[in-house]
Amino acid sequence: MSQRLINWFKFASPATFYPLAGKLWPWFAALAAAFTLAGLWLGLFVAPTDFQQGEGYRIIFIHVPASWMSMFIYCVMAFWAAMGLVFNTRLSGMMSAALAPTGALFAFLSLWTGALWGKPMWGAWWVWDARLTSELILFFLYLGYIALTSAIDDPRRADKAGAIVSLVGVINVPIIYFSVKWWNTLHQGASVSLTKAPSMATTMLWGMLLMALAFWMYTIAVALCRVRAIILEREGRAQWVAELPEMRT
């Protein structure tokens, strides 16, 4: 029985995961490039002009996928944080640390593209609306995680402290998501939901979904590359590192 099941803890060992990540990331990078090209083509050339916002709405193809990723990456970090605290696996903390900069970048891009969209449509770069404010808090949570973990010298203790921040902060993700329902916001409600038919043209929707897939694949590729760097930084003295083919000179 046990022989037919995959032992997932095998992959929690940096010695196993380092070469696996090296094999996987180019595939995710290639997928990211392919989805980006398809998404940009649909979004910039095929999707029709919006009847209210003209061509200005095309920011949606960046803004919505970046915002989704900023929330999704935080949830993945919280997942790895919980894994690290429960199973005490070294790789979990490294995965969180590898994801945090990408998550922070997407949170920033969500705010940046939101400002560039808000100015022509609302007449303001920024308003203290529930959706915008909670996304800003998410950005600060990422920065807080990065600052806290890099301020603690012992990586294992840094991982534990960071895990607590991710788990406490994850409460902000549903707040962002439901903010447009719970409060009266200037920000519009969800255009896409699992329960209703989407309130947009099919080509617009597909452009957005393709860009979301592209950002997703990009995130996996960059996080795998960064986790390899973190593994070498932390475990560079291990015997298995010395035995890697790439280390022979």
Next chain:
Amino acid sequence: MNWASASDFFAMGGYGLYVWGSFGLTFAALAVEAALAAGRLKTARRRVRRELAADLDTQD
């Protein structure tokens, strides 16, 4: 096709600054981040190689 000409495309119906400001910064930032991650791996790998070489020297 939505665009009559290239300048029409870049003007984005008067929203050019906002649309290209969003797309431009996003792809620039993603490219920089990917380069930083690759550079970090390169640096870490070089450091390990240097330390391994130093270990060999002390063994001789």
